[in-house]
Amino acid sequence: MEQMTLDPLYWAPITRFTRLRYLLSIYFTKLILTTGFLLRKLVIRFGGKSLSSGKPTLSKTYPCRPKLTHRVFFPKSYEAGKSLPLYIDVHGGGFAFGVPEHDDEFCHFFSNHFNLIVISVNYSLAPRVVFPVPSQDVAAVVEAILDDDSLPIDQSRVAIGGFSAGGNLALSASQFPALQGKIKAAIAWYAPVDWSVGYDYKCASRPYKNAKDVDGLAALAPIFNNVYLPTGTDQRDPLLSVLYADRKVLPPWIYSIGAEYDMLCDESRRMMVKLAGIEKLTESEKYAFEREGGKLRWTMVKDAKHSFTHWWLRAPKVAALRKPVAEEMFMEAGKWLTEQAFAE
Ligand SMILES: *[C@@H]1O[C@H](CO)[C@@H](O)[C@H](O)[C@H]1NC(C)=O
Helix, strand or coil: CCCCCCCCCECCCCCHHHHHHHHHHHHHHHHHHHHHHHHHHHHHHCCCCCCCCCCCCEEEECCCCCCCEEEEECCCCCCCCCCEEEEEEECCCCCCCCCHHHHHHHHHHHHHHHCCEEEEECCCCCCCCCCCHHHHHHHHHHHHHHCCCCCCEEEEEEEEEEECHHHHHHHHHCCCHHHCCCCCEEEEECCCCCCCCCHHHHHHCCCCCCCCCCCHHHHHHHHHHHHHCCCCCECCCCCCCHHHCCHHHCCCEEEEEEEEECCCHHHHHHHHHHHHCCCCCCCHHHCEEEEHHHCEEEEEEEEEECCCCCHHHCCHHHHHHHHHHHHHHHHHHHHHHHHHHCCC
């Protein structure tokens, strides 16, 4: 089938006043979040409940990005001398926030349930850097990890994945020439993948549980996007809008997971539909489908919101509700990875 080429669509400038307003709100939020996280650590130090049931086994820093430290998790059952498959995790936070530590609970769970080395990578954040620097960071760090002889990695079983912005970066980094043929599978958790459509379109594309509900992300998206994207960025650049990436430069196995009540759900589904070359989805396929013998897989988690996975960062009541849903999806994704993608 002939590929249709679309004209570039350029990210428009904003006024200096708007930019200042956005920068202030980003830095203010960073301050609040960093202070909150430090306080939480202090509470943990004095005997409070830890944010994760397992600590990383070690940490790694590579000369290509000396300021970035990555968290490495080995399963408890690890026997010295054996090589293991690798899953590289990229944290979320709208390209401006977040730290690898936020994913510790997931990394610990995934590593131990599926006997994987899991490495949660760090990358630089907006507004200090802009697109495509975070993608370049992730790609360079992944290359360094794969070249690291001190890690017992089974090079034929390497996967990458990430939450939200991290899911975007995972799919973006895997397109880099240096990583071609090295990454077998990717898992994108509620990732933004299309900047060629507007906020109204995105909000209208998802159902709302109650008519009164508003989309929290819709208010934040212009701020996130304008501090991440330099004026003139092609909104259809496949390193940004991975929906436009060529199937051939992406990992052969891709599992995309969306949340029903998320304005970013529809774009992940459209990406999978496009990759699979599907003309029209049936009603049930909107929730889940597989193509190419499971190589392309889509799941929309019912009754879930953006970030539904990170129960351990929530207050106890919300955490108790979300934990089973999150862990069920971690199991689903891990089984797909180890029993299908890595078993091929
Ligand atoms: C992770 O990266 C962020 C953004 O560049 C930086 O502020 C932070 O110090 C880094 N943390 C580690 C542990 O590398």
